[in-house]
Amino acid sequence: TFMAMNALPDVIDFVSFPTDGTTFVRQPQLRYTRGPWQLALENPESSIAANGGGPLFTQTTDNVLPDVIVRYNAHIGGSEIMLAGLGRQIADRRSVGDANDKAMGYGASLGGKIALWGQDDLRFMLNGGKGIGRYLSLNTVGDAAVDEQGQLETITIVNGYLAYRHPWTEKTRSSIGVSHFDADTDNGHLSGATTRKASSAFVNLLYSPLKPLTFGAELRYAERRTVDDLEGNLWRLQFAAKYNF
Secondary structure, eight states, X not given: OOXXXXXXXXXXXXXXXXXXXXXXXXXXXXXXXXXXXXXXXXXXXXXXXXXXXXXSOEEEOOXXXXXXXXXXXXXXXXXXXXXXXXXXXXXXXXXXXXXXXXXXXXXXXEEEEEEOSTTOEEEEEEEEEESOGGGBGGGSSOSEEEOTTSOEEEOEEEXXXXXXXXXXXXXXXXEEEEEEEEEOOTTSOBXXXXXXXXXXXXXXXXXXXXXXXXXXXXXXXXXXXXXXXOEEEEEEEEEEEEXXX
16 A cells, blocks of 8 residues: 555566665555545564664564555546555564564655656655665665664665656657665664665666567666665666566
């Protein structure tokens, strides 16, 4: 319910972009919908790093309360806008002594597809919060880390993307976009190899001779910075054929 699927860019590599700027999680849920409003209770799970640990986060199912999501869907002309809020409990029973093994996480997501001139559109998403890392960027940075006293310290993350789509003909189209991820890792509880920032940009050309069949080429550039301020970048040219059924 926290995902704006209709706002995802029209890309070849749906895993690598806009991973750094999007929300993405699939899980069991109980959802109630009334008009533009949605209320969901979803499967709780915590993504936690040991003190000084990472970049891999341990998944725990110690949560007692379900994740709660409220979402509003607005349709304005040919445009679609989604606003969602998330509240959740983060828990880790491995903490010892009198340490607090529970914390609260919260966040919001704004996304949508804005109709422009002709068949052009602008797709976007902006997400942020504390303790919601499992929902953002495929869990690049988790919900919380354990501090020196064994207590959970939630992590603040902001990410988002912007993509413009333009059809050249009835069968040919292109998209261009940028994406960014930023995690507040200044508390010193994460390892130096953990991602602190990531950014990417892409441009593609897609051709669909038949409605379910798409051929395309996509050029992508990306950068990554770790907690230890190590940097890396990549260029990638990717080709694909995709059949939707």
